Amino acid sequence: MLSNLAVGFLESSSIAKGIEATDAMVKMASIKLAKTTIVARGKYIIFITGPQGEVESSMRAGREVLGKTLVDEVLIRNASSQVIASLDKRIPVETLGAVGIIETKEAIAAVLAADAAAKAANVHLLETKTVVGGGKGYVTMCGDVGDVRTAVAAGITAIKKELLVSQVVIPNADPQLVGTIGK
Numbered sequence: 001m002l003s004n005l006a007v008g009f010l011e012s013s014s015i016a017k018g019i020e021a022t023d024a025m026v027k028m029a030s031i032k033l034a035k036t037t038i039v040a041r042g043k044y045i046i047f048i049t050g051p052q053g054e055v056e057s058s059m060r061a062g063r064e065v066l067g068k069t070l071v072d073e074v075l076i077r078n079a080s081s082q083v084i085a086s087l088d089k090r091i092p093v094e095t096l097g098a099v100g101i102i103e104t105k106e107a108i109a110a111v112l113a114a115d116a117a118a119k120a121a122n123v124h125l126l127e128t129k130t131v132v133g134g135g136k137g138y139v140t141m142c143g144d145v146g147d148v149r150t151a152v153a154a155g156i157t158a159i160k161k162e163l164l165v166s167q168v169v170i171p172n173a174d175p176q177l178v179g180t181i182g183k
Helices: 015-028 052-069 081-086 107-120 145-158 175-182
Strands: 006-012 032-039 043-050 070-076 098-104 124-129 137-143 164-170
Touching: 006 015, 006 052, 006 107, 015 032, 015 043, 015 052, 043 052, 043 107, 052 070, 070 107, 081 107, 081 124, 098 107, 098 145, 107 124, 107 137, 107 145, 137 145, 145 164
Parallel strands: none
Antiparallel strands: 006 043, 006 070, 032 043, 098 137, 098 164, 124 137
C-alpha cells in the first residue's frame, strides 16, 4: 500500500552541517521531520516526510547547506507505507515462511531497497534498519518464497551495485528466527 507521501533522506559526513541543514530544511517547506540520527563514522542522517513538492523543496535547501559534506540522498515519491512503519523498528509477525534480507554498505540505500521490495511483491517488511555498526543498513522481509525472491530482486536492482553487501533468501525459515527477526 502506498502512503501518498514522499520521503526524503540526506546523509552528511558532518554532524554540525547535518544539524544546520536540518534547520534549513524544516524552515523551507511544510514537511515533517521524521528522524535525525548520527551513524558510524560521524555521519548524520536526516529523514523527512510530506507532500512531494514540499519534500523536494526541503531537500534542495538541505543539499545547498550540506555542499560537499553530502554523502548520499534518497527521494522516494509515493513511498510504501510499510517502509515508513518498519523504519528502525521491528514489525511483529507470527510466522515467517520465506525470509529475505538485503544488506547495504550505506544506511539510506536500505530504505530505497525496502521501498522497491515492498512495491514489487506481496511481502511483509519486518524491519528497515538504518542505524547499524559501520554505517550499514539492511531490510528484512517475509512471505511466500516466490514473492520474497521477487521483492529481493527488485530491492537490489533499485540500489547502486557498489552499495550492495549481500542478499539472502531463506525459502523456509526455521520458526526460531521469529524471535530474532520477526518480533
